[in-house]
Structure formats: C-alpha cells, structure tokens
Amino acid sequence: MSRLRITPWENSQRTVDDLYADMERRISAAPCGNCPVELTSAFLKLCLAQSCGKCVPCRIGLDRLAALLDQLLDGQGSQADLDTILRTAQSIVDSADCAIGFEAAQMVLDGYVAFQDDYLAHVTQGSCTANFKSVPCVELCPAHVDVPGYISLVGEERYDDAIRLIRKDNPFPSVCGLVCEHPCETHCRRTIVDSPLNIRGIKRFAVDHAGEVPAPPRAPSSGKTVAMFSLEMWAAALRGSPRPISSPSWATPSRYSSASPSWAACSATAFPATACPAPTWTGTLTPSSPPACRCG
Numbered sequence: 206m207s208r209l210r211i212t213p214w215e216n217s218q219r220t221v222d223d224l225y226a227d228m229e230r231r232i233s234a235a236p237c238g239n240c241p242v243e244l245t246s247a248f249l250k251l252c253l254a255q256s257c258g259k260c261v262p263c264r265i266g267l268d269r270l271a272a273l274l275d276q277l278l279d280g281q282g283s284q285a286d287l288d289t290i291l292r293t294a295q296s297i298v299d300s301a302d303c304a305i306g307f308e309a310a311q312m313v314l315d316g317y318v319a320f321q322d323d324y325l326a327h328v329t330q331g332s333c334t335a336n337f338k339s340v341p342c343v344e345l346c347p348a349h350v351d352v353p354g355y356i357s358l359v360g361e362e363r364y365d366d367a368i369r370l371i372r373k374d375n376p377f378p379s380v381c382g383l384v385c386e387h388p389c390e391t392h393c394r395r396t397i398v399d400s401p402l403n404i405r406g407i408k409r410f411a412v413d414h415a416g417e418v419p420a421p422p423r424a425p426s427s428g429k430t431v432a433m434f435s436l437e438m439w440a441a442a443l444r445g446s447p448r449p450i451s452s453p454s455w456a457t458p459s460r461y462s463s464a465s466p467s468w469a470a471c472s473a474t475a476f477p478a479t480a481c482p483a484p485t486w487t488g489t490l491t492p493s494s495p496p497a498c499r500c501g
Contacts, residue, residue, distance in 0.1 A: 227397075234396035236341045240333040241320040245313055246274040252309035263306035266297040270313060277324065280331030287324060291317060341392035342404060348375040352389055352404055359407055364415035371408065372421060382409030 249271050256263040273290050276282050290313065297310035317324055326334045342352040350371055358367035371378040385405050393401030 230396050230398075234341070234392055234394050234401075236339055236392065237344045240278075241316055241323050242274060242327055242333060243278060245316045246271060246278060248312060249274065249309055252305055256305050257303075260300075260302040260306065262297040262301040262310075263303070266293055266301075267306065267309055269293055270297070270310070274313075277327045280327070282328050284328060287317075287328065341394065342389035345392060346389045350374045350389075355411065356402070356404070356407055359411050362414075364411045365418050367411040368415045368418045369421075371411070372418075378408055379412045381405070382412045 249267060253263075253267040253271060256267060258264040270290060270293055273282070273286055273293070276286060294310040294313040294317075298307045298314065301307040301310065323333050326332060340353065343349055346352060351374070355367040355370045358364070358370060368378055375381060382405060385408075387405040389404050390401040393404070395402045
C-alpha cells in the first residue's frame with residue numbers, strides 16, 4: 206500500500222491543461238510548408254478525442270473521416286475516397302449536435318477547397334505538393350538571412366564573423382538591428398519551450414560588439430542603369446505645397462489643380478485641400494500627359 210499513489214482529479218486536469226498549453230506553443234512554432242492534408246488529419250483526430258460520443262455523426266463520422274485521410278496520406282487513396290470524404294464531411298456538418306462535430310467537418314471541407322491540388326496530388330502522386338521549410342526563422346526573414354548561423358557565431362563571441370554572415374544576404378545589419386519588424390520571431394522554435402528568441406536584439410548586439418568590419422568588395426558593373434522618380438511630388442503638387450527640389454519645373458501646383466481633368470478621376474473630392482488617400486498613379490510622367498490616379 207505504501208507504493209500506491211492516487212492522483213487527485215485536480216492534478217490530472219492540471220496535467221491536461223499543460224498538454225493543451227504545450228500543443229498551443231507547438232502550433233504557434235509550426236514551420237512553413239507543412240502538408241495541409243496531414244495538418245487536417247491531426248486536427249480532426251484532436252476533435253475526435255474531444256467528442257463526447259453521444260451523437261452518431263461525431264462518434265462514427267469523424268472516425269471514418271480520419272481513416273480516409275490516413276488512407277490518402279499512405280498513398281492508397283482514390284478519387285472515390287475524395288468523394289466519400291466530401292459527402293461524409295457535409296453530412297456531419299448538417300447533422301452533428303454540437304460544434305465539435307460540425308466545425309471539425311467544416312474544417313475538412315474548407316481545407317479541400319483551399320488545398321484541392323494537394324489532395325489530388327496525394328491521390329495521383331502519393332505525395333504532397335507543399336514545400337516543407339524546416340527552418341522557420343530563415344524562411345520568414347524577407348532577406349532569408351542565416352539566423353541560426355549568426356546566432357551561433359554570437360554565442361561564440363565571433364561578432365565580426367556574425368556581421369559578415371548577415372551581410373551575405375542583408376547589407377544593412379545595423380539598421381535592421383534597430384528597426385526590423387522581425388517576422389522571423391513569429392514561428393521561432395524556442396516558442397515550444399517558453400517564448401521566441403529576441404533575434405533582432407541579438408543582431409543589434411552583434412553590431413554593437415563587432416569591430417570595424419570592412420564592407421565586401423563591390424561586384425562588377427553590369428552596365429545597367431536605374432531611373433528613380435518619386436511620386437510624392439505629385440501628391441505635393443496636388444496639395445498645393447512647395448515643389449520638391451527633385452521635381453521638374455513643369456510639376457507646379459498651379460498646373461495641376463482640383464479643376465484639372467487629370468486629377469478629377471481621384472475618389473477624394475476636396476482637392477487640393479484633401480490629399481488622395483492612396484496616391485498611386487498610372488500613365489506616362491511627361492508635361493503633356495500627367496499621371497492619372499488609380500484610386501478612383
């Protein structure tokens with residue numbers, strides 16, 4: 206009897222709550238490019254585990270849907286199985302007694318509409334079309350910087366090498382260390398443990414502690430040129446404000462006023478007192494043919 210241990214209900218429920226919290230963290234840290242059919246199957250089985258089993262659509266229908274999805278994932282599905290999945294899911298949506306059943310089935314229907322190509326690929330090819338990305342922080346970074354690489358270098362106090370690694374994909378590590386929106390942190394794997402790493406802060410730390418890291422040599426000239434033209438000058442002319450220094454002499458507020466047909470197409474009505482809410486222009490930027498606003 207000394208080895209017998211009875212766990213109170215409160216402790217059991219606390220353990221279940223901890224499991225749900227762990228699951229929530231894992232979902233938030235899920236990498237990009239997961240197979241949507243596999244995700245649908247996993248969520249469907251979770252809903253099946255939450256079912257009370259009192260109504261037939263939940264008890265039998267969800268179990269049948271999960272079996273059909275597993276058959277697809279094993280590469281043994283057919284077009285007839287897809288039709289059966291859709292009919293079964295629609296039947297559960299129409300007849301389930303609670304949200305556990307009809308919301309789970311509706312998720313299957315919505316997933317098929319959104320990822321029909323992936324379902325068909327599992328039937329015809331036995332695999333998914335999704336391109337799995339194993340490193341979320343690198344994939345979500347707009348410049349695809351090697352985030353794990355420079356974090357490891359910072360941990361080894363090799364700050365100069367960390368800056369060189371960042372510059373391979375991002376020429377402005379000091380700027381991004383201050384003002385980056387850090388989308389790389391949204392699916393950080395550290396979230397599974399507690400919270401995402403402060404990746405932007407680590408980048409700034411590397412910049413602050415690095416020495417004078419010379420810029421990489423300039424690449425050979427391609428012989429191409431780029432013309433840049435600021436559209437803010439058109440908004441300035443529209444508002445009647447002083448002409449920017451870079452604007453041509455013919456782009457004056459008096460030339461383009463609220464009575465000008467070129468600006469009449471804009472949806473904003475109180476020109477020039479009220480500026481266009483979305484000054485995006487089309488047309489050729491010449492004195493004889495000013496651009497027309499696309500917001501109308």
